[in-house]
Amino acid sequence: MKPEAPPKAVLRLREAGLRPTRQRVALARLLLENGGRHITAEQLHGEARAAAIRVSLATVYNTLHQFTGAGLLREVVVEPGRSYFDTNTTEHHHFFDEAKSELLDIGGDGIVISGLPRPPSGTEVRRLEIIVRLGPDRH
Amino acid sequence: MKPEAPPKAVLRLREAGLRPTRQRVALARLLLENGGRHITAEQLHGEARAAAIRVSLATVYNTLHQFTGAGLLREVVVEPGRSYFDTNTTEHHHFFDEAKSELLDIGGDGIVISGLPRPPSGTEVRRLEIIVRLGPDRH
DNA sequence: TCAAGAAATAAGAATTATTCTAAACTGCGG
DNA sequence: CCGCAGTTTAGAATAATTCTTATTTCTTGA
Ligand SMILES: [Mn+2]
Ligand SMILES: [Mn+2]
Ligand SMILES: [Zn+2]
Ligand SMILES: [Zn+2]
Numbered sequence: 001m002k003p004e005a006p007p008k009a010v011l012r013l014r015e016a017g018l019r020p021t022r023q024r025v026a027l028a029r030l031l032l033e034n035g036g037r038h039i040t041a042e043q044l045h046g047e048a049r050a051a052a053i054r055v056s057l058a059t060v061y062n063t064l065h066q067f068t069g070a071g072l073l074r075e076v077v078v079e080p081g082r083s084y085f086d087t088n089t090t091e092h093h094h095f096f097d098e099a100k101s102e103l104l105d106i107g108g109d110g111i112v113i114s115g116l117p118r119p120p121s122g123t124e125v126r127r128l129e130i131i132v133r134l135g136p137d138r139h
Numbered sequence: 140m141k142p143e144a145p146p147k148a149v150l151r152l153r154e155a156g157l158r159p160t161r162q163r164v165a166l167a168r169l170l171l172e173n174g175g176r177h178i179t180a181e182q183l184h185g186e187a188r189a190a191a192i193r194v195s196l197a198t199v200y201n202t203l204h205q206f207t208g209a210g211l212l213r214e215v216v217v218e219p220g221r222s223y224f225d226t227n228t229t230e231h232h233h234f235f236d237e238a239k240s241e242l243l244d245i246g247g248d249g250i251v252i253s254g255l256p257r258p259p260s261g262t263e264v265r266r267l268e269i270i271v272r273l274g275p276d277r278h
Numbered sequence: 279t280c281a282a283g284a285a286a287t288a289a290g291a292a293t294t295a296t297t298c299t300a301a302a303c304t305g306c307g308g
Numbered sequence: 309c310c311g312c313a314g315t316t317t318a319g320a321a322t323a324a325t326t327c328t329t330a331t332t333t334c335t336t337g338a
Contacts, residue, residue, distance in 0.1 A: 019305065021315065041296080056317045061296065075219075081295060081324070083219045097262060106256060113269065115249040123236060123273035130252065130269050134262040158334065160286060180325080195288045200325065220295070220324060 009033070016070035026053040027063050031073070036088045038076065038103035044085075076103060078131055093130035106132070148172070155209035165192040166202050170212070175227045177215065177242035183224075215242060217270055232269035245271070 009028040013020040030047055031037070039047075045060045064085050067073040074086040078096045084103055091108035111130070119125055148167040152159040169186055170176070178186075184199045203224050206212040213225040217235045223242055230247035250269070258264055 019314070021305070023316070058297080058318080059316055062316085077216055077219050080214075080216050080222045081220060083295085095258060095262075097259075098265065099262075104259065110254040112253050114251050116269075116271065117245060119234060119271065119273050120236075120243065122276050123234075123238075124276045126237065126272045126274040128269065128271050130255075130267065132255065132258065132267050133265045134258050135265040137261050137263045158285070160334070162287070181323095197289080197326080198287055201286080222324085 012072065016067075016072060018066055018070060023053070023055045023059050024063055024066075026051075026055065027060065028067070028072075031067070031085075031087050034087075036086075036105060038084045038086050038094075040082060040084060076129075078103065078133075093132070095132045095134055097134045099134075099136055106130070151211065155206075155211060157205060157209060162192070162194045162198050163202055163205075165190070165194065166199065167206070167211075170206070170224075170226050173226075175225075175244060177223045177225050177233075179221060179223060215268075217242065217272075232271070234271045234273055236273045238273075238275055245269070 007025070007029075009025050009032065010020040012032065013024055013028060018024060027044065027048065030044065030051065030053075031039070041057065041060050041064055044064070045055070045057050048055050048060065064073060064075075068075050068085065071089060074089050076084045076086050076094065078084065078094070079101065086103070088105055093106040093108065093111065095104040095106060096102070097104065113128070113130075116128075146164070146168075148164050148171065149159040151171065152163055152167060157163060166183065166187065169183065169190065169192075170178070180196065180199050180203055183203070184194070184196050187194050187199065203212060203214075207214050207224065210228060213228050215223045215225050215233065217223065217233070218240065225242070227244055232245040232247065232250065234243040234245060235241070236243065252267070252269075255267075
C-alpha cells in the first residue's frame with residue numbers, strides 16, 4: 001500500500017551508476033547529508049563505526065574512490081601521505097592550516113588568476129587549484 | 140702551498156648552518172648544480188648511487204628535509220604518498236602532468252590572483268601555491 | 279696533532295596510509 | 309526464488325617515510 005520512497009542517497013548513487021549497497025548508501029549519507037566537509041578515509045571509517053554502520057576500511061577506500069570517479073567527491077592532496085576527500089565538488093580553492101591539518105574552503109566565485117601560460121602541447125588543463133598554506137600568526 | 144678553495148656547495152651549507160659532511164656536500168652538488176629540478180627521495184638516492192656516492196636512503200631523507208628547513212629546497216605535494224623536492228626556491232607555481240607524474244615550473248612573475256579572502260584570524264599566509272593539473276589532450 | 283664531545287650516518291626495524299587478494303556475500307534481473 | 313556479476317571483507321602485502329641505535333665523522337680546543 002505504501003510504496004517506499006527511495007531515499008535521496010539511493011537516487012544519487014543510481015544516477016552515478018553505482019549500485020546502492022548498504023555500505024555505499026550509509027557512507028553517502030554521512031558524506032553528503034552533512035554540509036561541506038574535508039574528510040580522511042580513516043575519519044570516515046571512524047564516523048561509520050560511531051554510527052553503528054558496519055563497513056570495512058577497504059570498502060571505505062573503495063567507496064571514496066568510486067564516489068570521486070563518479071564526481072560526487074573530489075580528492076585533495078596537501079600533505080604527504082594522506083588524502084582528503086571533499087564533498088564540495090564545485091569550483092573552489094583551499095586554505096590549509098598546517099598546524100591543525102585542516103582544510104577550509106575558499107569559494108571559487110570572484111577569484112581571478114591572470115598571467116598563466118598555456119599548458120604544454122599534448123596536454124590540457126584538468127583542474128586548477130590554489131592552496132593557501134597557513135601557519136600560526138606570529139605577529 | 141696551495142690552500143684549497145672550499146667548493147661552492149660547502150659554502151652554501153655553511154651559510155645554511157649545516158655541517159658540510161661528505162654526504163651533504165655530494166647531495167648538494169647533485170641537487171644544486173643541475174638546474175631546476177623536482178626530485179623524489181628515491182630518485183636522488185638513485186642518482187647518488189649512479190654517481191658512486193655512498194649514502195643511505197635515510198640520510199637522503201634527512202638531508203632533503205634539512206635542506207628544505209634551511210630554505211635551499213622546497214617540498215611540493217601533489218600526489219598522495221610521495222613528496223617532490225624542488226630546487227627552485229623562488230616564488231613560482233606548477234603544472235602537474237598526471238600521466239607522467241611530472242612537475243613543470245610556472246614562473247611566478249606576472250601571475251596575479253585577485254579576490255582571495257583574508258586568512259582566518261590567528262593565522263597568516265605561509266605560501267600560496269597554484270597547481271594546474273594536466274591530462275592528455277583529448278581534443 | 280690529538281682527544282673528546284657533538285653531530286651525522288647507516289642498517290634495519292617500525293610505522294602509516296593505502297592497495298591487493300581471494301573468499302564469502304548480496305542486489306537484482308529473469 | 310536462481311544465479312551471477314558486482315561488492316564486501318579480513319588480512320596480507322606494498323610503498324613511502326620515519327625511527328632506533330650503534331657506529332662513524334666533524335669540530336674544536338688543549
Ligand atoms: Mn587515490
Ligand atoms: Mn616531509
Ligand atoms: Zn573544499
Ligand atoms: Zn618548481
